[in-house]
Amino acid sequence: MHVIQAPLSMDSVAGGWVDCVFLIALKGISMAQSRKYSLTLFGATGFTGGLCADYLGQHLPKGTSWALAGRNPAKLEAVRARLQAAGVASLPGLIEADVDDQASLNAMAEQSKVVITTVGPYVFYGEGVVRACADHGTHYCDLTGEPEFVCNTLTRYHDSAKKTGAAIVSCCGFDSIPHDAGALFTVRALAKKLGGQINGQVTMEGVVTASGTFSGGTWQSAVTAFGRPTENRYAMKHAQMALNHQYPKSARILPMRPKKDAELGGWLAPMPTIDPFMVVRSARAVDGYGPDFRYGHFIAAKSLPMMLGGMVGIGGLVLAAQIKPIRNKLLEYRQSGDGPPKEKRDRSWFKVLFRAKSGGEQVMCEVAGGDPGYDETAKMLAETAMCLALDSSQPKRAGVLTPVMACEDRLIERLQAAGMTFREI
DSSP: OOOOOOOOOHHHHHHHHHHHHHHHHHHHHHHHHHOSEEEEEETTTSHHHHHHHHHHHHHSOTTOOEEEEESOHHHHHHHHHHHHHTTOSSOOEEEEOOTTOHHHHHHHHHHEEEEEEOOSOHHHHTHHHHHHHHHHTOEEEEOOOOHHHHHHHHHHHHHHHHHHTOEEEOOOBTTBHHHHHHHHHHHHHHHHHTTSOOOSEEEEEEEEEEEOOOOHHHHHHHHHHHTOHHHHHHHHHHHHHHHHHHOOSEEEEOOOOOEEEGGGTEEEEEOOSSHHHHHHHHHHHSTTSOSEEEEEEEEEESSHHHHHHHHHHHHHHHHHTTSHHHHHHHHHHSOTTOOOOHHHHHTOEEEEEEEEEETTEEEEEEEEESOTTTHHHHHHHHHHHHHHHHOTTOOSOOEEEOHHHHHTHHHHHHHHHTTOEEEEO
16 A cells, blocks of 8 residues: 655545545445344344344334344244234345354354344353454444443444444343333433423332343343452443543442332332443433433332342242252242243333432333333334334444444334333323
8 A cells, every 4th residue: 555645634534534434424324234134033032032123023113124043044934934924014134143153143243233132141142243244334233231231332333433433232032121211201201390301319219110121132141240240340440431431420329228219119228230220321412311210220118028028039949049059049039031922021020210410300201012032122122223224313422332322212102102101191
């Protein structure tokens, strides 16, 4: 390569930046237009992946080019045949890809504007897909709730994803969209009550009640995470350092202590999930949460004995997961891909109640939906991916993001149109 050197002026420097931005924009447009598929679903042969495939088949606009990906061509063919029998508007293509073959993951990412992956536990099987998407400027969605994986993704791939324009979006299922999007909906309602803008500290609490069954994949991920406390602490520490540098706005998690609060549903126990971390990340990056945002996350119980029993049960599971033979037995108890029948899912539901206070004002909001572990998770994951693939103004940012950081209010609009409830009460 020959480089021609010339004297620099301020005009030439400014012009060079304009040219650079213009070329990057053209490259981004070219890449988006050249992708064979708007959306690819990796893991379509699993239980939740299959539900996501069904949802996409029913809701993607006619003519949308999309694909199913996995390591077993025969099983992929079976999913496509099921979709064809259901009369979907656009049949998907098929891509053979395997988490143990990085070249196949790269090829999948190169062909796709957005990749959805339902293949977990993600701490073992997820990083290769993230790497492929970050390297090739491909947007990415998953349904993990694994703190170690999410934190490592943030510290390892945020910069490379920003450079390529990729939005890497984790926690697009029940972990953590009802809480992430619900917190955004609630601060929007609070801002209206305060005259359009929040200028002081916001204190918000989210309280979950639900009836449903954890998926096999969620069980596998939870037990795996409980058995890796040192790795989780290390990953969280470095992720917090990265966030302090990237998004210096004040946002933090409230002290997580059990308490009684009749307005929020009775006895409240801290919910040790990734959800508050995701909410606080969004509050750091997105306008509207105020200059100082604080969030607490709880699960409600009808009585003190029920709350204490739940806390003891979770504590016992965490302790058991530290012992390898017991952890292996727990992992055998429920396999990824297991799931309940439709009749049981139809009876399941969830509700998240939010209370936010600032400047002497208070609002209460609610997010609610059907079966949290399967049907609604598949819906939320698919709607996030369709937002990134099909909505012209999305994503709002590049890098490793929360769902709200990627899609902001447009995600709420999509979920409301899909039947989820977001309301002020």
